[in-house]
Amino acid sequence: MSDSTHAAHTDGEHNPYVAHHFDNMGQQAGAAKLGMWLFLATELLMFSGLFLAYFICRMWYPDMVLGAHEYLSKTAGGINTCVLLFSSWTMAMAVRSAQVGKPGSKEDAAKIKKYLLLTLLCAGVFLVVKYFEYSAKFEHGMLPGKFYTAHLHGYEIEGLPHIFFGIYFIMTGLHGVHVLVGMGIMIWIYLRASRGEFSHQNYAGVENTGLYWHLVDLVWIFLFPLLYLVK
Amino acid sequence: MSEQPASYDLENPSEPNFYKAQKGLKSWLFTVDHKRLGVMYLASVILFFFVAGFLAIALRTELLTPAQDFVSASTYNQLFTLHGAIMTFLFIIPATPGALGNFLLPLMLGAKDVAFPRLNLLSFWIYSAAAVMLLCTLVLGGLDTGWTFYTPYSTSTGTAAGLAALGVFVAGFSSILTGLNFVVTVHRMRAPGQTWDRMPLFVWAIYATAVIQILATPVLAITVLLVFIERFLGIGIFDPAMGGDPVLFQHFFWFYSHPAVYIMILPGFGIISEILTVHSRKHVFGYKAIALSSVAIAIISFLVWGHHLFVSGQSELVGVIFSFLTFAVAVPTAIKVFSWVATLYGGSIVYNTPMWYGLMFLWTFTIGGVTGLYLSTISVDVHLHDTYFVVAHFHYVMMGGLVIAFIGGVFHWWPKITGRFYHEASGKLGALLVFIGFNVTFGTQFFLGHQGMPRRYFAYLPEYTTMHQISTVGSYILASGLLIAGFSLAMAFRKSAPKAGSNPWGAVSLEWKTSSPPIEHNFHDTPHVTGSPYDFPEIDKSGRTH
């Protein structure tokens, strides 16, 4: 991958961002990136448990899942999918800006900050849309498990829809928590970028944030068709 | 083998050791030094071992007579649950990676620290938070689900199962972060010349363990999270009354918890490989076989979880497949045991305390492993499931395997950690009592279980009295042996305890190429590795190089 080649020309000269226990930036950035990939693997595995629960629910009660999913808003889900896809692009641009940025250049830092802000904005839009979706579900009593009261609001869904909505809320809820955490990390990276920390000498932080954000997108790319587009 | 500039005097280093390098409580609580974190883990896991051990003694004392004596049925349930949960999540899983792994891994690789020192500190704090949560269940209603949290009981019991599930969730993150840190450390932090086939076997074992920690623990995290959510939202996926399935929980749980038993035992294998070679002065037999069988075990361990569900109603075909795969795990395990025995063969064995634990391990772990084969035979398991046979089996592998190896490892590296020698005679006496006590306690339980004594009962039929009493007496012997072992280690803290020097065992791996205790940044000059960690000088003289 590109990290070693990018970092190679900074070896030898003194790079202030290399921690004491590493020999050079190549080693440090390589470690950071490997660590991030492993972390992403654990995230995927954690979600995989929920995906398994989803598939088992769908296998047990195919008709119920079909009936219940009609009540999820395809428009809202679709908009959010587009928003997240766009945010993946802005994030990638932020990473790119850091990789080619010159140390100490105000302009380059501003570029990183611009793309981070755009990404943050997308994340915000995503959560707002999600908020409206959730409130609609709350109003109609389409809630998980024992809180499910949609039948009292005049919605007749065949079978055991409380299981479907349980899974829906857990999966999208956990995903939403990841979006929130991602926003927190981006704010932190934004502040560091303001201090001019990132450049081609040191960009592992931005890169890892990017990797994390792509994972958050990726999970949504699976959630959307599985939950909203069953038919 | 390695080269270091001869100029630096390891016995009288010019730099202070890592205990003295910084002072004050804060320098410990916020340290990022892997050695200090290792020491803090060591202190914590020993504390929890004693807490949970105390509960075990209470359990055994209740079982002295068939009737109910001094604890009520529900107290008994809480005692064994806490005993199991603390031993598993706060002692055995973090013990070797957290304590010995943290201390030794960077030293053995020739690195200055692990790849992510701050993450390492975070991992320790997360572990502490989890410990507080699990202990809080004691005062907030107790916990009586068994450490396995089986649904639907765990989602309906009035005790603090929600908090406990959250505690396990949090503990899982500590384990994941440690594993992640170690994998990256092994990949990226090796000293010049430290190729994969020159790494000490302890490193290989910790590496395989870390891979399982990364791959299995997230599934446990989501499982206990689901239990937690189930308790509060009643989503119903594990609840048959609401259209869910409790067996699904068992699949989730054992998908983690079977690999987790290898998280517990693999590091023990690594310790034993080091002890047996160093104290028999022989190059380890089958280096590659031992190293790669750890990896093989790590892989197969993900494919056998169904052996815990033989009687839970899974299909017969699936049962047969899981049974077969479980037998397969025995192959790499046996490869290890044979290699260790072959290592001892013809070696000049030094019978010191670490070696005693090493030899003890070969005995107890083998019994544990072989009885596992009985249990993976479906027809036999139908009879033995949920009896004391299972209790005996897992204590032979967990206590007889990991705990024995861990204690042996602590004795072996004690001179490195403290800079002084433990007390040899009491060390041996402790080891002897542990060996006798352990086999008396748990050996009898194989017979109890075979005769039908079910596990998790506070009272029993009078027919079982004699065996239960033998077992209880055994547990007292075991406990006294452990206390004496602790005494022997504590003797190293005396002012007059003999100094160990940098390399008291004449070992070759890198952790012995620095002062005891090591200096803050481990090595004064970056070491260069030139050969196998088991090429003892004697071997070179006799002309038998490997």
Ligand code: HEM
């Ligand atoms: C001091 C020596 C020990 C004694 C005397 C002891 C005794 C016991 C007893 C009496 C039980 C309850 C059996 C039942 O009624 O089902 C038990 C369960 C258990 N023990 Fe130990 N134990 C000891 C050490 C250990 C160690 C070192 C570990 C693991 C590291 C361990 C792990 C467990 C587990 C996982 C359970 C099952 C708990 C459950 O089923 O929920 N024990 N032990």
Ligand SMILES: [Cu+2]
């Ligand atoms: Cu198992």
